[in-house]
Amino acid sequence: MLKLRKLIIVGLLLCLFSCKKDQLEPEPIVHIEYKKENIPDFSYAGYKQSESPIPFVKEVITLFPKEGKDFVNIQNAIDVLSNMPLVNGFRGAILLKAGTYQINNTLRIKASGVVLRGEGQGYNGTVVIDTRAGSKVISAQVSKRKALSSLVIQGSTQVDYDYSRAALIKTDFVKVAATSFEIDKNPGFSVGDTISVIKTTNDSWIDELSMRQFGWTTDQYQIEHTRVISNIQGNTIYLNIPMDDQIKAIEGGGKIVKVSYPKRISNSGVENLRMESSYTSDEDELHIWSAIHLIGVQDCWVRNVTSMYYAYSTVGLYGNSDFNTIQDCAMLEPKSLAVGDRRYAFHVISGTGNLFQRCFSDRGRHDFVTAARVSGPNVFLDGYAATSIHEIGPHHRWATGTLYDNIYGGVIAARNRESGGSGHGWSGAFNMFWNCKAAISFKIENPPGAVNWLVGGVGTVAGDSYTASIGHPVEPRSLFIEQLTERIGEAKVRDIVTAKQLNSSIWTDLSRWAGNDKPLKTIQ
Known part of the structure; x- marks a missing residue:
């Protein structure tokens, strides 16, 4: 990979690029540099925090189609x-023959x-059809x-909270x-403890927004961030993953509590x-809405899966599902009304450290999306x-620390949705939109006292987010890949x-593939 230059974000309020957008040269690729201590480190997202590839697990059971069974x-x-029995963390794979x-x-x-x-996500591969349309379970x-x-x-x-280990x-x-x-005291925290870093908001924070x-x-906005203690020096706690939101004493401050997930x-x-x-x-609503849900899991994956005709999603993450990878997946031809609560192709309802890459969606409403307080x-x-x-x-409702890295879509937004939905308000803060293209427009706004970043975006821009190099993609091509390479x-x-992701955009490849045969990365 060509050595990528770094992007510097320095502090003016919360961030300021080293060269203002009106000083950038009008060239196809703009090189800018960054100072990593002023933006979240997104590189921890993915299976095993993207430090190991998804494994190929040996097949131990093979099945063939059998009508009615x-x-x-x-x-x-x-x-x-x-x-x-588990052997090195795995039991084995079940192979469904084509x-x-x-x-x-x-x-x-x-x-x-x-x-x-x-044996493949194309029409001639392994096709699983859910036949429950119109049944009583709908x-x-x-x-x-x-x-x-x-x-x-x-x-x-x-989730078990150990309140005897809280500060x-x-x-x-x-x-x-x-x-x-x-912290104000150390009641027995140890290196390696999993903790919830909780932003304990007060009325001043609600009113400022x-x-x-x-x-x-x-009480609705006690916002949790799962981390692991990497070091302790006196009453100073060190985290394995940098924070993706800010905690201010005048806005209610915060606390930490030791937590565990015993049955994940x-x-x-x-x-x-x-x-x-x-x-x-085409507008049938009485059928199965989602292909795959991940609920209460860590270090799991969905890859090379195409869904067709589902009303809601291909993959959704729920119930504190952390550090999972969803890749080379597609949602095609959703069948539903094209109104609210439909067509969230790839979404995170609850979870930290999740990576969605090389995914394709057609006719979605919220194709790549996070929910409240994610x-x-x-x-x-x-x-x-x-x-x-x-x-x-x-x-909606203050989702923080998501990187939208080289995403192509219609409208790309992080904004105050005000009374939309049931009072969505500020959809999020400290979200990075990097080298994205909006065929219709960007609507990126800064919440009071916070920021969303739009860097290298191509498309019409509305809103007061921090912007740099609008109309011209930047290097590094991918912030995630750059941060992961550094780590x-x-x-x-x-x-x-x-290999292609290391150096160039893959949108053309994704649009040609469109969830059919010959994905950009096969399973090996």
Whole structure:
């Protein structure tokens, strides 16, 4: 990879680029430099924090299509494999040979180390069709339809808080990208402890954002950031991952609490499949809405999966699902009304450290999106949204620390949505939009006292976000790849991204592929 120059963001209020946008030369690629301590480090997103590639797990069970028995056969195989012993974190893979499988219930992977694999995401590969359209399990309530998927990797959403290991943050101002702060006491924290760093907002914060009018209250905005203690010196706590939001004493300050996730599962995945939801018309709403959900998992993956006809999503992350990778996936031809609560192709409802890369969406409303109070780092890298209907970006209620890196779409936004939805208000802060292209427009705004960054964006721009090199892409081409290279080295990065991603845009390749045969990275 060509040696990429660094981008410097220095502090004026929260950030200021080393060269103002009106001083940049009008050349196709603009080289700018950065100072990493002023922006989040997004490189920790992904399976095993992107320090290891997704493994190829050995197949131990092979299945063929069998009319009328596909669901029972697949679920039985999952259950049998789930009871096998773990060997180095894995139990094995189930191979679904090419052909068409019909299921009439949700497939559930509920153990660590289980992989469900097909023989291709094209029409001639492994096609799994959910046949439940019009059945009694399809609720008339939208919220229940959103909760139903064809397949789920499901651990537990249980979080245990050890309040005997809790302390107030004493530092008056913990900045974005901070890796340490002082606490008022140390009741027994140890290096290696998982903690929740909680932004404990007060009325002053709500009022500074002018959100009281939209129903925001402080008890709803005790915002958690999961981290691991990497070092302790006296009452100073050091974090394994820099902060992606700021904590100010005058806005309520913060605290830390030791936490654990005792029943979360890991090292399970779904790969190389084509999934379809049966339907009766283009606006049919009474069918299965989502292909795959990840709930209460860590270090899992979905790769090389194409979904067709689902109303809501290809992959959604729920229940504190952290450090997962979703790659080479697509959502095609959604069947639903094109209105609210539909077509969130790739989304994070709850989770930190998740990487979505080389994904394609067609006719989505929110193709690449985070939900309320989702804290980062999360990354959408090299994504293509064709015929995007609504907005890409943080959707509502203060999602922080997401990198939208080389995303193509219609409208790309981070803004005050005010009374939209049920009082969405400020959708997010400290989100980075890097070398993105908006076919319609960017709508990026800065919340009071905070910032969203738009760097190298191509398209019409509205809003008062911090901008640099508008109309001209910048180098480094990818901020995620640059930060990851700095952290683990170029040789290891080559295991995480494709060779072409190291040097150039892949939007043309994604649009040509469009979720069919010959993905940009095959499973090996």
